[in-house]
Amino acid sequence: MIDSSTIFLVAGDTLEPVEAELRDGIEEQQLVDWQTQWQPALTEILRELARHGVPMADWPQSWHWDWRQKRAGVAGLLAFPGFSIMADDVTQGLAQVDLTRSARSAEHQGKPLAYVDYLEVAPWNRSDRGNVPRFKGVGTALLTAIAALSVDEGFKGRLGLHSLPQADDFYRRTGLIDLGPDAAYQGLRYFEMTEDRARAFLEEE
Amino acid sequence: MRFERSKEWWVKRAIAEGNATIGAGLLARDPASESEIDDQAAPREESRIAFGRFINLMRRRHGMSIEKLADAAKVDASELLVIEEDVHYVPGPRTVYQLARMFDVPQARLMQLAGLTAANDAGLVEEAVRFAARSEAVHKLSPEESAALSAFVAVLGQGEPKRSL
Known part of the structure; x- marks a missing residue:
């Protein structure tokens, strides 16, 4: 249920x-x-970039999509615990968690944490490329849910993730520890939320 | 899990997000390069080679073209082609499920073989590698291939009840 x-x-x-x-x-x-x-919304963004003659090298995050791969990956989400945000009867964000990983930061090294396998907001909620997002707060809400899940699991809010470059600043601002680029993840930066930080993040008013 | 937070609590946080586009994980980024995306341990790749080979041999044993199998198992012909030829490709769970039904082998074992679930069974991986090494993707099944295939089907069925179609 x-x-x-x-x-x-x-x-x-x-x-x-x-x-x-x-x-x-x-x-x-x-x-x-x-x-x-x-x-379709993502395809439209790509079409627009191409229409405006933006060279592929300048596309956000090297979006050389391979839809077949992405589709297969997304279809696989059914098999894992995850969270979704709904508004206006449409999915606004998705996240999937892996509870089998361990912390890398010195403070909690080796302790289990909630690893954010996947977190994505709907294309119309993106604010990169100067777009005004339809909704703000989707990513924060998903992260909140995952931190709370970590507490529920007895992991005291410990959380790890590989950030997308356009989200690096947000994670730093939110107080996650930046453990640098991870070669095993196409150079994405690995971040962790410590127990203290999670407590503050989930603090009630 | 239920959240009891006020409207103001959520609104304050949503506004604090500013102009950030939040995302995490390779899947959120871009599925681009198949060879780079594969950060799994070696056994998974080995078993995936066996998965592609297995589907290829089973299909040929049934005397089916890719198109015909796609039709019978209700999966995409293009995906079948990739499964048989690209060891980096991780098929969708539904596809594996359909193929397991089609060839009457246990779905859970085939999922492991396809790399969708962690193979906590070293024996299976070992058998898969042995199987892959014994078979080759040629046009006709040689008697050796046929024997290797039969032996592997038997291994897949061990400890699991066969699915009834």
């Missing part, structure tokens, strides 16, 4: 609160949304 909580995002333009749903699971509907709504 999937649990769901009412949360709030804000509209990207007016910053007005928008009610949303945090679900602790990824189900068929989310995968259908990904296929029928996220994927």
Whole structure:
């Protein structure tokens, strides 16, 4: 049985609160949304970049998509514990967690943590390339859910992830420890949230 | 898991996000280069070679073309082609499920072989490697290949009830 909580995002333009749903699971509907709504939206972004003559080398994050691979990867999400954010009846963000990994930071080295295998917001919620996102707060809400899961698991909020370059600053700002680029992950930077930091992050008002 | 936080709590955090686009993990980034994306331990790759080979041999034993198998198992012909030829490719769970049904082998074991679930069974990996080494993707099944295939099907079925179609 999937649990769901009412949360709030804000509209990207007016910053007005928008009610949303945090679900602790990824189900068929989310995968259908990904296929029928996220994927076309991403393709449209790529088309636009090409139309404006932006050289491929300047595309965000070397988006040389291989949809077959990505589709297979996303289809695999059904098999793992995950979270999804719904608003306006559409999937706004997805995350998947691996609870079998250990911490690398000196402070917690070797202790189990919640590793963020995958976290992505819907293409229309991205604010890179000067876009105004439809909703803000989707990524933060997913991260909140994962930190809380870590507490529930007895991991005291310890959390690890490989950041996307455009998110590096956010993770630093949020107080995660930057353990540098990881060659095993295409050079993505590895970050960890310590127990103290998680406590502050989840602190109630 | 249920959250009891006020509207203000969530709003404050959403605004604090600023202009960040939050994401994590290789899958969120870009599935681009198949060879780089594979950070799994060697046994997975070895067993995936066996997976592709296994599907190839089973298909030929049934005298089917890729197109015909795709049709019968209700999977994409293009995915089948990649499964048989690209060891880096991790097939979708549904595809593996359909193929397990099609060839009447245990789904869980085939999932391990395909690299979808961790193979905690060193014996299976070893058998898979042995099987892959004994068989070659040529047009007709040689008697040796046929024997290797039969032996491997038997190993797959060990300790698991066969699926009934």
